Amino acid sequence: MKDYLTPKETADALRVSPITVRVWAQKGLLKASTTAGGHRRFERSEIERFAREKGIEFFQDDGNRVLIVDDDEDHLALLCDVFRERLPECEYETARDGFEAGQKVATFKPHLVLLDLKMPGVDGFKVCRNIKQSPETERIRVIAMTGYMSDDNVRKIRYAGAELCLEKPLDLNRIVELVKSYQKPKDAMSS
Amino acid sequence: MKDYLTPKETADALRVSPITVRVWAQKGLLKASTTAGGHRRFERSEIERFAREKGIEFFQDDGNRVLIVDDDEDHLALLCDVFRERLPECEYETARDGFEAGQKVATFKPHLVLLDLKMPGVDGFKVCRNIKQSPETERIRVIAMTGYMSDDNVRKIRYAGAELCLEKPLDLNRIVELVKSYQKPKDAMSS
DNA sequence: TAACAATTGGGTAATTCGGGAT
């Protein structure tokens, strides 16, 4: 996912004409960098700031992005393949440890995280808590996956903010249906 | 660390499509060497020259950013305070675990990471390796800190790509001097 | 070595951009 937008993309995202975006940029309301040829580029974060300030909506959130976090390479590949085939309309990214998960959450901005809890050296609970604690990421849904479905585990992960906890081995049909049901709703009633 | 960039990497750095980079290369605006198969490779210094000549801040590399990674809240606060007082010209961010470290590396884009290796549930070696493996972050310097300065630890962290490894408790004067010495050089004479 | 996905180069056409006056 690019971290910058062209003027037209920015205009589409703010539901405004490109000319208006240009004027805003000229007035300095919307900070921009420029390409070598003088065309403007806008940082995603800057547009978010501007939209928040003006109280308008930022419509760049098309597409459903799913981040799969698992330290088992094979398991990761399997999940990816299944999802890509069954839900090709989503984008997928993967992470093998906490660091990667943090990077991908920050750059890929997933709507949904499939989180394996059983990673040696990586605390899945902590990852979940981190996601849910920051205002920037708290709206990301988290589905936990664990091989040890103890009451304690379930309580802890729900407390950490996960939507639900699945037991491994996974019922692939079920999880595909779940992810489908967590896709971004088409009617975004805000009132 | 690679000293050349592919067209796509160059395009990302200059916030432009690969096609545009190709056009620039064809016009001779951007000097490039070619592989045996005819694909272009761009030197980092050449890209910097081009960016400077066109007057674009191609990475807003004004300011020196330091990320401090430590799971000990007190230690973290202490280091932060010391640095803020002794090196007020730098910006500082903190991370308490791998996830946060990933997030901060992606968003804060530090030039230097002070990395504590002794974090339960967080593998500092892995964090270092992650940073050094990705082209986006490989240029970030890493200074490791450990309470257990065994030969094995030192070897491992150097192998993971860290610049050096310090023993805790830290010599604060020394580490301040070190960070100072790792600041962005002011004279980037290219000719 | 073979296979495979992602990237690249080349050329032309289409789109988008910035600026300014309106």
Place this chain on the structure above:
DNA sequence: CGTGTCCGAATTACCCAATTGT
């Protein structure tokens, strides 16, 4: 305040065979 139009220039899309990296 947001937008349409004109123009020259910058950027990108599209085609497809070849290259690269794993």
